[in-house]
Amino acid sequence: MSTRAVAGPEIERLIQLLAKLPGLGPRSARRAALQLLQKKDALLAPLTQAMEVALERVVVCSRCGNVDTSDPCTICCDPRRDDTVLVVVEDVSDLWALERAKAVNARFHVLGGTLSALDGIGPDDLSIDRLVERVSAGGIREVILAVNATVDGLTTAHFITDRLAGLNVSVSRLAHGVPVGGELDYLDEGTLSAAIRSRTPF
Amino acid sequence: MSTRAVAGPEIERLIQLLAKLPGLGPRSARRAALQLLQKKDALLAPLTQAMEVALERVVVCSRCGNVDTSDPCTICCDPRRDDTVLVVVEDVSDLWALERAKAVNARFHVLGGTLSALDGIGPDDLSIDRLVERVSAGGIREVILAVNATVDGLTTAHFITDRLAGLNVSVSRLAHGVPVGGELDYLDEGTLSAAIRSRTPF
Numbered sequence: 524m525s526t527r528a529v530a531g532p533e534i535e536r537l538i539q540l541l542a543k544l545p546g547l548g549p550r551s552a553r554r555a556a557l558q559l560l561q562k563k564d565a566l567l568a569p570l571t572q573a574m575e576v577a578l579e580r581v582v583v584c585s586r587c588g589n590v591d592t593s594d595p596c597t598i599c600c601d602p603r604r605d606d607t608v609l610v611v612v613e614d615v616s617d618l619w620a621l622e623r624a625k626a627v628n629a630r631f632h633v634l635g636g637t638l639s640a641l642d643g644i645g646p647d648d649l650s651i652d653r654l655v656e657r658v659s660a661g662g663i664r665e666v667i668l669a670v671n672a673t674v675d676g677l678t679t680a681h682f683i684t685d686r687l688a689g690l691n692v693s694v695s696r697l698a699h700g701v702p703v704g705g706e707l708d709y710l711d712e713g714t715l716s717a718a719i720r721s722r723t724p725f
Numbered sequence: 726m727s728t729r730a731v732a733g734p735e736i737e738r739l740i741q742l743l744a745k746l747p748g749l750g751p752r753s754a755r756r757a758a759l760q761l762l763q764k765k766d767a768l769l770a771p772l773t774q775a776m777e778v779a780l781e782r783v784v785v786c787s788r789c790g791n792v793d794t795s796d797p798c799t800i801c802c803d804p805r806r807d808d809t810v811l812v813v814v815e816d817v818s819d820l821w822a823l824e825r826a827k828a829v830n831a832r833f834h835v836l837g838g839t840l841s842a843l844d845g846i847g848p849d850d851l852s853i854d855r856l857v858e859r860v861s862a863g864g865i866r867e868v869i870l871a872v873n874a875t876v877d878g879l880t881t882a883h884f885i886t887d888r889l890a891g892l893n894v895s896v897s898r899l900a901h902g903v904p905v906g907g908e909l910d911y912l913d914e915g916t917l918s919a920a921i922r923s924r925t926p927f
Contacts, residue, residue, distance in 0.1 A: 531794035533782060537775040543768055545760050546753035547746075555746040557818050559776070560783050560792045566745055567780050573739040574761070574773040580735060581762050590762045592733035616759050 534560070586657075588633030588650055590615055598622075598631060605629045607664035611654060611683065613637055613671060621669060629667070632657065637675040638682055651683060658690050668696045736762070788859075790835030790852055792817055800824075800833060807831045809866035813856060813885065815839050815873060823871060831869070834859065839877040840884055853885060860892050870898045 534556065542552035559567040583589070584596035591597055598604065598618075608629035612618045618631050634649045646652075658666060666687060670676035684694050699717035701710060710718075736758065744754035761769040785791070786798035793799055800806065800820075810831035814820045820833050836851045848854075860868065868889060872878035886896050901919035903912060912920075 531782075531799060533775070533778050533794050534792075537772075537779050540768070540772040540775050543760075543772075544749075544757040546749055546757055551748035553821060554818060555748055557792070557821065558747050560779060561817065563780065563783070566742070567776060570739075570742040570745075571773065571776040571780055573735070573742050574769060574776065576735050577739050577762060578765065578769050578773050580733075581765065590736075590759070592735050597733060615763065616756060619755060619759065 587618075587631045588615070588635060589618055589631060603628070606662055608667065609654075609657065609663050609665070610667045610669050612669050613676065613679070617669060617671070627667070634670075634679065637670065637673070637679040639675045646682065649679070651686060654683065655686050655690070658687055658692050663692055665693045665695060668694060670696075672697075672699065789820075789833045790817070790837060791820055791833060805830070808864055810869065811856075811859065811865050811867070812869045812871050814871050815878065815881075819871060819873070829869070836872075836881065839872065839875070839881040841877045848884065851881070853888060856885065857888050857892070860889055860894050865894055867895045867897060870896060872898075874899075874901065 538552050538556045541547055541555050542549050547555060580592040581590055582594045584591055584594050584599055586595045586599045589596040589598060605628055609632055610621065610627055610629050611632045611634060613634050613636060615633055618633060621627060632654050636644055636649055638644055638646065668680045668683060670680050680696060687694055698721060699714060700721060701707065701718045707715065740754050740758045743749055743757050744751050749757060782794040783792055784796045786793055786796050786801055788797045788801045791798040791800060807830055811834055812823065812829055812831050813834045813836060815836050815838060817835055820835060823829060834856050838846055838851055840846055840848065870882045870885060872882050882898060889896055900923060901916060902923060903909065903920045909917065
Protein backbone atom coordinates (compact mmCIF):
# COMPACT_ATOMS: atom_id res chain seq x y z
CA MET A 524 0.00 0.00 0.00
CA SER A 525 1.56 3.25 -1.07
CA THR A 526 -0.81 5.54 0.80
CA ARG A 527 0.30 7.61 3.72
CA ALA A 528 -0.57 6.07 7.06
CA VAL A 529 -4.13 7.13 7.82
CA ALA A 530 -4.19 4.99 10.90
CA GLY A 531 -1.91 2.69 12.84
CA PRO A 532 -0.46 -0.51 11.35
CA GLU A 533 -2.97 -2.60 13.34
CA ILE A 534 -5.84 -1.10 11.34
CA GLU A 535 -4.01 -1.50 8.02
CA ARG A 536 -3.46 -5.15 8.86
CA LEU A 537 -7.15 -5.61 9.64
CA ILE A 538 -8.04 -4.09 6.27
CA GLN A 539 -5.58 -6.29 4.42
CA LEU A 540 -6.97 -9.44 6.04
CA LEU A 541 -10.59 -8.45 5.40
CA ALA A 542 -9.68 -7.91 1.73
CA LYS A 543 -8.89 -11.63 1.48
CA LEU A 544 -12.52 -12.55 2.06
CA PRO A 545 -14.41 -13.44 -1.12
CA GLY A 546 -16.70 -10.59 -2.11
CA LEU A 547 -14.56 -7.90 -0.51
CA GLY A 548 -11.98 -5.98 -2.54
CA PRO A 549 -9.42 -3.55 -1.12
CA ARG A 550 -11.93 -0.69 -1.15
CA SER A 551 -14.88 -2.50 0.38
CA ALA A 552 -12.54 -4.10 2.95
CA ARG A 553 -11.63 -0.57 4.06
CA ARG A 554 -15.31 0.27 4.38
CA ALA A 555 -15.98 -2.95 6.28
CA ALA A 556 -13.06 -2.26 8.63
CA LEU A 557 -14.36 1.23 9.31
CA GLN A 558 -17.82 -0.13 10.03
CA LEU A 559 -16.29 -2.61 12.48
CA LEU A 560 -14.24 0.08 14.21
CA GLN A 561 -17.15 2.50 14.45
CA LYS A 562 -19.51 -0.16 15.80
CA LYS A 563 -17.24 -1.77 18.33
CA ASP A 564 -19.92 -3.01 20.70
CA ALA A 565 -22.60 -3.84 18.16
CA LEU A 566 -20.43 -5.54 15.53
CA LEU A 567 -16.72 -5.86 16.22
CA ALA A 568 -17.06 -7.46 19.64
CA PRO A 569 -19.67 -10.12 18.73
CA LEU A 570 -17.98 -10.94 15.42
CA THR A 571 -14.62 -11.34 17.11
CA GLN A 572 -16.21 -13.63 19.66
CA ALA A 573 -17.97 -15.71 16.99
CA MET A 574 -14.66 -16.10 15.18
CA GLU A 575 -12.88 -17.14 18.36
CA VAL A 576 -15.51 -19.82 18.88
CA ALA A 577 -15.19 -20.94 15.26
CA LEU A 578 -11.41 -21.03 15.51
CA GLU A 579 -11.63 -23.22 18.55
CA ARG A 580 -14.44 -25.55 17.62
CA VAL A 581 -14.74 -25.91 13.85
CA VAL A 582 -13.53 -29.20 12.42
CA VAL A 583 -13.76 -31.02 9.12
CA CYS A 584 -16.14 -33.97 9.34
CA SER A 585 -14.04 -37.12 9.04
CA ARG A 586 -16.95 -38.94 7.40
CA CYS A 587 -18.21 -36.56 4.69
CA GLY A 588 -15.80 -33.59 4.60
CA ASN A 589 -18.34 -30.95 5.67
CA VAL A 590 -17.11 -28.27 8.07
CA ASP A 591 -18.95 -28.10 11.37
CA THR A 592 -18.48 -27.77 15.10
CA SER A 593 -18.90 -31.50 15.64
CA ASP A 594 -17.37 -34.59 14.06
CA PRO A 595 -19.27 -36.43 12.60
CA CYS A 596 -21.11 -33.32 11.42
CA THR A 597 -24.74 -32.31 11.97
CA ILE A 598 -25.78 -33.85 8.65
CA CYS A 599 -23.95 -37.15 9.18
CA CYS A 600 -25.60 -37.41 12.62
CA ASP A 601 -29.11 -36.44 11.48
CA PRO A 602 -31.26 -39.59 11.95
CA ARG A 603 -34.00 -38.35 9.57
CA ARG A 604 -31.85 -38.59 6.45
CA ASP A 605 -31.93 -41.29 3.83
CA ASP A 606 -28.82 -43.40 4.39
CA THR A 607 -29.19 -45.14 1.05
CA VAL A 608 -28.54 -42.04 -1.05
CA LEU A 609 -25.15 -40.34 -1.18
CA VAL A 610 -24.74 -36.95 -2.86
CA VAL A 611 -21.20 -36.29 -4.10
CA VAL A 612 -20.20 -32.60 -4.30
CA GLU A 613 -16.97 -30.84 -5.20
CA ASP A 614 -16.89 -28.43 -2.31
CA VAL A 615 -18.53 -27.64 1.01
CA SER A 616 -20.11 -24.58 -0.61
CA ASP A 617 -21.98 -26.90 -3.01
CA LEU A 618 -23.18 -28.98 -0.07
CA TRP A 619 -24.45 -25.81 1.63
CA ALA A 620 -26.14 -24.65 -1.59
CA LEU A 621 -28.05 -27.95 -1.93
CA GLU A 622 -29.02 -27.79 1.74
CA ARG A 623 -30.18 -24.20 1.39
CA ALA A 624 -32.43 -25.35 -1.45
CA LYS A 625 -33.60 -28.32 0.64
CA ALA A 626 -33.00 -30.17 -2.61
CA VAL A 627 -32.31 -33.60 -1.16
CA ASN A 628 -32.61 -35.32 2.20
CA ALA A 629 -29.62 -37.61 2.03
CA ARG A 630 -26.00 -37.94 3.12
CA PHE A 631 -23.15 -36.09 1.44
CA HIS A 632 -19.59 -36.67 0.36
CA VAL A 633 -17.28 -33.70 -0.28
CA LEU A 634 -14.54 -34.42 -2.84
CA GLY A 635 -12.50 -31.35 -2.06
CA GLY A 636 -12.22 -30.24 -5.70
CA THR A 637 -12.18 -31.75 -9.17
CA LEU A 638 -9.62 -33.60 -11.21
CA SER A 639 -7.69 -31.05 -13.24
CA ALA A 640 -4.76 -31.75 -15.49
CA LEU A 641 -4.13 -28.02 -15.78
CA ASP A 642 -3.88 -27.47 -12.04
CA GLY A 643 -2.14 -30.80 -11.45
CA ILE A 644 -4.95 -32.22 -9.32
CA GLY A 645 -5.10 -36.01 -9.50
CA PRO A 646 -7.34 -38.63 -7.86
CA ASP A 647 -5.12 -38.80 -4.78
CA ASP A 648 -5.71 -35.11 -4.05
CA LEU A 649 -9.46 -35.74 -3.75
CA SER A 650 -11.36 -37.95 -1.32
CA ILE A 651 -12.29 -40.45 -4.03
CA ASP A 652 -10.76 -43.47 -2.27
CA ARG A 653 -12.76 -42.54 0.81
CA LEU A 654 -15.91 -42.39 -1.35
CA VAL A 655 -15.28 -45.84 -2.79
CA GLU A 656 -14.75 -47.14 0.76
CA ARG A 657 -18.05 -45.66 1.92
CA VAL A 658 -19.92 -47.20 -1.01
CA SER A 659 -18.10 -50.54 -0.64
CA ALA A 660 -19.19 -50.68 3.01
CA GLY A 661 -22.72 -51.26 1.71
CA GLY A 662 -26.12 -49.76 2.43
CA ILE A 663 -25.90 -47.17 -0.32
CA ARG A 664 -28.36 -47.62 -3.16
CA GLU A 665 -27.70 -44.50 -5.23
CA VAL A 666 -24.84 -42.08 -5.71
CA ILE A 667 -25.86 -38.66 -7.09
CA LEU A 668 -22.93 -36.88 -8.71
CA ALA A 669 -23.77 -33.24 -7.98
CA VAL A 670 -20.59 -31.83 -9.53
CA ASN A 671 -20.46 -28.58 -11.45
CA ALA A 672 -21.35 -28.81 -15.15
CA THR A 673 -17.82 -27.87 -16.17
CA VAL A 674 -15.25 -29.88 -18.11
CA ASP A 675 -13.33 -30.70 -14.92
CA GLY A 676 -16.55 -31.54 -13.12
CA LEU A 677 -17.64 -33.95 -15.82
CA THR A 678 -14.18 -35.53 -16.06
CA THR A 679 -14.33 -36.15 -12.33
CA ALA A 680 -17.84 -37.58 -12.63
CA HIS A 681 -16.69 -40.04 -15.32
CA PHE A 682 -13.69 -41.07 -13.25
CA ILE A 683 -15.86 -41.70 -10.18
CA THR A 684 -18.40 -43.66 -12.23
CA ASP A 685 -15.58 -45.95 -13.41
CA ARG A 686 -14.34 -46.43 -9.85
CA LEU A 687 -17.85 -47.30 -8.61
CA ALA A 688 -18.50 -49.81 -11.39
CA GLY A 689 -19.26 -53.27 -10.01
CA LEU A 690 -20.21 -51.98 -6.55
CA ASN A 691 -23.91 -52.54 -7.19
CA VAL A 692 -24.89 -48.91 -6.84
CA SER A 693 -26.77 -46.76 -9.32
CA VAL A 694 -24.99 -43.56 -10.30
CA SER A 695 -26.91 -40.47 -11.43
CA ARG A 696 -26.06 -36.89 -12.25
CA LEU A 697 -28.00 -33.61 -12.00
CA ALA A 698 -30.37 -32.76 -14.84
CA HIS A 699 -29.39 -30.12 -17.38
CA GLY A 700 -32.04 -27.64 -18.45
CA VAL A 701 -33.54 -24.19 -18.21
CA PRO A 702 -33.06 -22.66 -14.73
CA VAL A 703 -36.40 -22.07 -12.98
CA GLY A 704 -37.38 -18.47 -13.72
CA GLY A 705 -34.84 -18.32 -16.53
CA GLU A 706 -35.44 -16.74 -19.91
CA LEU A 707 -34.51 -18.71 -23.02
CA ASP A 708 -33.11 -15.64 -24.72
CA TYR A 709 -30.30 -15.41 -22.16
CA LEU A 710 -29.30 -19.08 -22.17
CA ASP A 711 -26.37 -20.61 -24.02
CA GLU A 712 -26.79 -23.12 -26.85
CA GLY A 713 -25.57 -26.08 -24.79
CA THR A 714 -28.19 -25.55 -22.11
CA LEU A 715 -30.97 -25.03 -24.66
CA SER A 716 -30.03 -28.18 -26.58
CA ALA A 717 -29.90 -30.17 -23.34
CA ALA A 718 -33.29 -28.80 -22.31
CA ILE A 719 -34.82 -29.90 -25.61
CA ARG A 720 -33.20 -33.35 -25.49
CA SER A 721 -34.41 -33.93 -21.92
CA ARG A 722 -37.89 -32.49 -22.49
CA THR A 723 -40.64 -33.95 -20.31
CA PRO A 724 -44.36 -34.57 -20.98
CA PHE A 725 -46.52 -31.60 -20.01
CA MET B 726 -33.23 -18.44 8.51
CA SER B 727 -35.65 -21.11 7.42
CA THR B 728 -33.06 -23.56 6.09
CA ARG B 729 -32.36 -26.85 7.76
CA ALA B 730 -29.30 -26.74 9.97
CA VAL B 731 -26.33 -27.36 7.69
CA ALA B 732 -23.93 -26.74 10.51
CA GLY B 733 -23.97 -25.92 14.20
CA PRO B 734 -25.46 -22.69 15.56
CA GLU B 735 -21.98 -21.25 16.07
CA ILE B 736 -21.41 -21.22 12.31
CA GLU B 737 -24.86 -19.78 11.59
CA ARG B 738 -24.10 -16.98 14.04
CA LEU B 739 -20.79 -16.27 12.34
CA ILE B 740 -22.60 -16.01 8.98
CA GLN B 741 -25.26 -13.68 10.37
CA LEU B 742 -22.63 -11.36 11.84
CA LEU B 743 -20.55 -11.33 8.65
CA ALA B 744 -23.71 -10.40 6.71
CA LYS B 745 -23.82 -7.13 8.66
CA LEU B 746 -20.59 -5.94 7.04
CA PRO B 747 -21.13 -3.46 4.20
CA GLY B 748 -20.59 -5.16 0.87
CA LEU B 749 -21.57 -8.60 2.11
CA GLY B 750 -25.13 -9.90 1.71
CA PRO B 751 -26.49 -13.12 3.23
CA ARG B 752 -25.14 -15.20 0.35
CA SER B 753 -21.67 -13.73 0.16
CA ALA B 754 -21.45 -13.83 3.97
CA ARG B 755 -21.99 -17.58 3.75
CA ARG B 756 -19.20 -17.82 1.19
CA ALA B 757 -16.93 -15.66 3.33
CA ALA B 758 -17.66 -17.78 6.41
CA LEU B 759 -16.84 -20.93 4.50
CA GLN B 760 -13.59 -19.43 3.27
CA LEU B 761 -12.70 -18.54 6.87
CA LEU B 762 -13.53 -22.02 8.13
CA GLN B 763 -11.63 -23.76 5.36
CA LYS B 764 -8.56 -21.56 5.79
CA LYS B 765 -8.32 -21.62 9.54
CA ASP B 766 -4.59 -21.06 9.81
CA ALA B 767 -4.13 -18.78 6.82
CA LEU B 768 -7.16 -16.54 7.31
CA LEU B 769 -9.40 -17.19 10.31
CA ALA B 770 -6.65 -17.17 12.92
CA PRO B 771 -4.85 -13.98 11.77
CA LEU B 772 -8.12 -12.12 11.14
CA THR B 773 -9.44 -13.06 14.58
CA GLN B 774 -6.21 -11.86 16.10
CA ALA B 775 -6.30 -8.57 14.17
CA MET B 776 -9.86 -8.00 15.36
CA GLU B 777 -8.92 -8.74 18.95
CA VAL B 778 -6.17 -6.15 18.70
CA ALA B 779 -8.57 -3.65 17.13
CA LEU B 780 -11.17 -4.31 19.80
CA GLU B 781 -8.65 -3.64 22.50
CA ARG B 782 -6.78 -0.69 21.06
CA VAL B 783 -8.93 1.30 18.65
CA VAL B 784 -10.16 4.63 19.95
CA VAL B 785 -11.81 7.72 18.49
CA CYS B 786 -9.37 10.63 18.33
CA SER B 787 -10.54 13.23 20.85
CA ARG B 788 -9.13 16.01 18.68
CA CYS B 789 -10.39 15.27 15.16
CA GLY B 790 -12.76 12.30 15.40
CA ASN B 791 -10.67 9.88 13.30
CA VAL B 792 -10.50 6.26 14.47
CA ASP B 793 -7.04 5.00 15.26
CA THR B 794 -5.02 3.03 17.76
CA SER B 795 -3.68 6.16 19.42
CA ASP B 796 -5.29 9.35 20.75
CA PRO B 797 -4.51 11.91 19.36
CA CYS B 798 -4.47 9.96 16.10
CA THR B 799 -1.61 9.42 13.64
CA ILE B 800 -2.73 12.38 11.53
CA CYS B 801 -3.12 14.79 14.45
CA CYS B 802 0.38 13.81 15.65
CA ASP B 803 2.05 14.01 12.23
CA PRO B 804 4.53 16.95 12.44
CA ARG B 805 4.78 17.33 8.65
CA ARG B 806 1.21 18.52 8.20
CA ASP B 807 0.05 22.08 7.65
CA ASP B 808 -1.50 23.20 10.92
CA THR B 809 -3.08 26.25 9.33
CA VAL B 810 -5.48 24.30 7.12
CA LEU B 811 -8.38 22.29 8.55
CA VAL B 812 -10.39 19.94 6.33
CA VAL B 813 -13.94 19.32 7.58
CA VAL B 814 -15.47 15.96 6.54
CA GLU B 815 -18.75 14.26 7.35
CA ASP B 816 -17.38 10.87 8.19
CA VAL B 817 -14.16 8.99 8.86
CA SER B 818 -14.60 7.23 5.51
CA ASP B 819 -14.36 10.63 3.77
CA LEU B 820 -11.19 11.40 5.70
CA TRP B 821 -9.71 8.06 4.60
CA ALA B 822 -10.76 8.71 0.99
CA LEU B 823 -8.97 12.08 0.93
CA GLU B 824 -5.91 10.52 2.51
CA ARG B 825 -5.94 7.68 0.02
CA ALA B 826 -5.92 10.27 -2.75
CA LYS B 827 -3.16 12.21 -0.95
CA ALA B 828 -5.36 15.17 -1.81
CA VAL B 829 -4.31 17.46 1.00
CA ASN B 830 -1.59 17.59 3.64
CA ALA B 831 -3.50 19.22 6.47
CA ARG B 832 -5.41 18.45 9.66
CA PHE B 833 -8.94 17.06 9.68
CA HIS B 834 -12.16 17.48 11.59
CA VAL B 835 -14.82 14.75 11.44
CA LEU B 836 -18.37 16.04 11.93
CA GLY B 837 -19.92 12.63 12.46
CA GLY B 838 -22.70 13.18 9.90
CA THR B 839 -24.69 16.02 8.41
CA LEU B 840 -27.58 18.14 9.58
CA SER B 841 -30.79 16.42 8.51
CA ALA B 842 -34.29 17.59 9.31
CA LEU B 843 -35.62 14.30 7.96
CA ASP B 844 -33.47 12.13 10.24
CA GLY B 845 -33.77 14.58 13.15
CA ILE B 846 -30.06 15.34 13.25
CA GLY B 847 -29.36 18.80 14.64
CA PRO B 848 -26.17 20.78 15.29
CA ASP B 849 -25.79 19.25 18.76
CA ASP B 850 -25.54 15.77 17.27
CA LEU B 851 -22.47 16.78 15.27
CA SER B 852 -19.10 18.00 16.48
CA ILE B 853 -19.72 21.55 15.22
CA ASP B 854 -19.13 23.23 18.62
CA ARG B 855 -15.83 21.39 18.84
CA LEU B 856 -14.93 22.68 15.35
CA VAL B 857 -15.71 26.28 16.34
CA GLU B 858 -13.57 25.80 19.44
CA ARG B 859 -10.63 24.53 17.38
CA VAL B 860 -10.88 27.47 14.98
CA SER B 861 -11.37 29.99 17.83
CA ALA B 862 -8.19 28.72 19.47
CA GLY B 863 -6.32 30.36 16.59
CA GLY B 864 -3.59 29.27 14.17
CA ILE B 865 -6.02 28.10 11.49
CA ARG B 866 -5.97 30.14 8.28
CA GLU B 867 -8.37 28.15 6.10
CA VAL B 868 -11.24 25.73 6.65
CA ILE B 869 -12.00 23.48 3.67
CA LEU B 870 -15.54 22.11 3.82
CA ALA B 871 -15.11 18.70 2.18
CA VAL B 872 -18.71 17.59 2.71
CA ASN B 873 -20.64 15.53 0.21
CA ALA B 874 -22.35 17.47 -2.59
CA THR B 875 -25.80 16.51 -1.31
CA VAL B 876 -28.60 18.72 0.01
CA ASP B 877 -27.79 17.75 3.60
CA GLY B 878 -24.08 18.25 2.98
CA LEU B 879 -24.59 21.73 1.58
CA THR B 880 -27.01 22.68 4.37
CA THR B 881 -24.37 21.65 6.87
CA ALA B 882 -21.72 23.61 4.99
CA HIS B 883 -23.86 26.76 5.09
CA PHE B 884 -24.54 26.30 8.79
CA ILE B 885 -20.84 25.89 9.56
CA THR B 886 -19.93 28.92 7.44
CA ASP B 887 -22.36 31.02 9.52
CA ARG B 888 -20.88 29.71 12.76
CA LEU B 889 -17.33 30.50 11.61
CA ALA B 890 -18.19 34.05 10.51
CA GLY B 891 -16.10 36.65 12.34
CA LEU B 892 -13.41 34.16 13.35
CA ASN B 893 -10.97 35.53 10.78
CA VAL B 894 -10.67 32.30 8.81
CA SER B 895 -11.31 31.78 5.10
CA VAL B 896 -13.83 29.06 4.31
CA SER B 897 -13.71 27.11 1.02
CA ARG B 898 -15.52 24.15 -0.46
CA LEU B 899 -14.52 21.43 -2.95
CA ALA B 900 -14.76 22.30 -6.66
CA HIS B 901 -17.60 20.88 -8.73
CA GLY B 902 -16.80 19.56 -12.19
CA VAL B 903 -16.20 16.62 -14.48
CA PRO B 904 -14.57 13.69 -12.64
CA VAL B 905 -11.08 12.94 -13.98
CA GLY B 906 -11.51 10.21 -16.60
CA GLY B 907 -15.24 10.88 -16.74
CA GLU B 908 -17.28 11.02 -19.93
CA LEU B 909 -19.62 13.97 -20.43
CA ASP B 910 -22.34 11.74 -21.85
CA TYR B 911 -22.77 10.00 -18.52
CA LEU B 912 -22.84 13.10 -16.32
CA ASP B 913 -25.92 14.81 -14.91
CA GLU B 914 -26.98 18.33 -15.91
CA GLY B 915 -26.01 19.87 -12.56
CA THR B 916 -22.43 18.66 -12.83
CA LEU B 917 -22.12 19.72 -16.48
CA SER B 918 -23.49 23.20 -15.72
CA ALA B 919 -21.10 23.56 -12.79
CA ALA B 920 -18.19 22.43 -14.97
CA ILE B 921 -19.03 25.06 -17.58
CA ARG B 922 -19.47 27.81 -14.98
CA SER B 923 -16.14 27.00 -13.33
CA ARG B 924 -14.23 26.50 -16.58
CA THR B 925 -10.51 27.27 -16.45
CA PRO B 926 -8.12 28.68 -19.08
CA PHE B 927 -6.43 25.96 -21.15
